[in-house]
Amino acid sequence: MHDHDHHSELSEMQLRVKALETILTEKGYVDPAALDLIVEHYETKVGPHIGARVVAKAWAEPAFKRALLADASKAIAGLGLDTKVGDHLIAVENTPQLHNIIVCTLCSCYPWDVLGLPPTWYKSAPYRSRTVKDPRGVLADFGVTLPATTQIRVWDSTAETRYLVLPVRPAGTERLSQDELAARVTRDSMVGTGLVAA
């Protein structure tokens, strides 16, 4: 019965979306070829690999880290990426004493340009409701436990500002190249729901 209901909802949505696309195409509001390009861009070109590259560079190059923390949009624009970055990106730095975590309680604001499309959990009611009130509880859901003395800053994305967390560089990675460092940087660590493993 549950499976049947689920199937019915999918079919209903497939039909409704197809109907809307047909109407918008027939009226000349959208070009079907453009639709394919839009989702393809977000599924193949933009993603956490961009943020990971930025983090690795900040770990390896103190001057870039200073520029990133001063104006993340400007610093990243200077990297010559083949995708664009919005004007209002802010990087916040984790330290052993301070942990930053990003949320959007009102909708689903997320730094698409550097992390790609948000995962379902980021847009879910449990994450949006609890992170501002019980961040340590949310971190526990992700298997992350911080020392009781670590200060926590929760950033609620209530305007067009977007945040990227600069995670703590793990010990013992001094000899790694920037590519090797970037490979260790997870999406969750750049949202603040994960740490980069040593």
Added chain:
Amino acid sequence: MNGIHDMGGMDAFGKVVPDQRAFHAEWERRVFSLLNAVEAAGAWNIDQFRFGIERLPPEVYLTSSYFKRWHLMAELLLREGGYVSAAELAAGHAIGTPKPLPCGTMQAYQAVAETFISGAFGRPARHPAVFKVGDTVRTRNIHSASHTRLPRYARGHTGRIDNVIGCHVFPDANVTGADENPQWLYAVAFNARDLWGDDADSTVKVVINAFEPYLGPA
């Protein structure tokens, strides 16, 4: 508006389920593309988009998947804008003569160039910022029935200006589609105990972005 979308601090939604996927079905991908395309063509602005979702009935909001909310919002705004009629949605085909979208149809060659600029919301300021970093402020106790970006949990509380971000398009005005009414935007930091009471974690601060009209002196 005091809607179901304003979830900060609500209880009983349970643990975070670590679903890493962005999409769960092909129709969700299609909704994502369709809505980005018509938004780029001027069917709505970002605040009208958000307010469209906020206006979904709470029971619909809570029982619809993320992209189903997008689709329901699109049907609503396209009907309100006069771009699509209820009869067309029922028929699944165009019936009326198209009313032009403000920015025209987005063609394939424009898709990548024009839909992926995630923001240029800074505007020239008409007056200097009222507050500076370090100032203590109190958020206003506002309960607009329209679109606002001051969450309920942060209304009527004392915080500290953490950053003066710049002068930005004001969502409460931009939702009309007629006036950006740019305002100074600040990062305001609150102690969790000031928001959630004495039992809250003393190591936690919550930072929101707040427009100047949301703030008064402490």
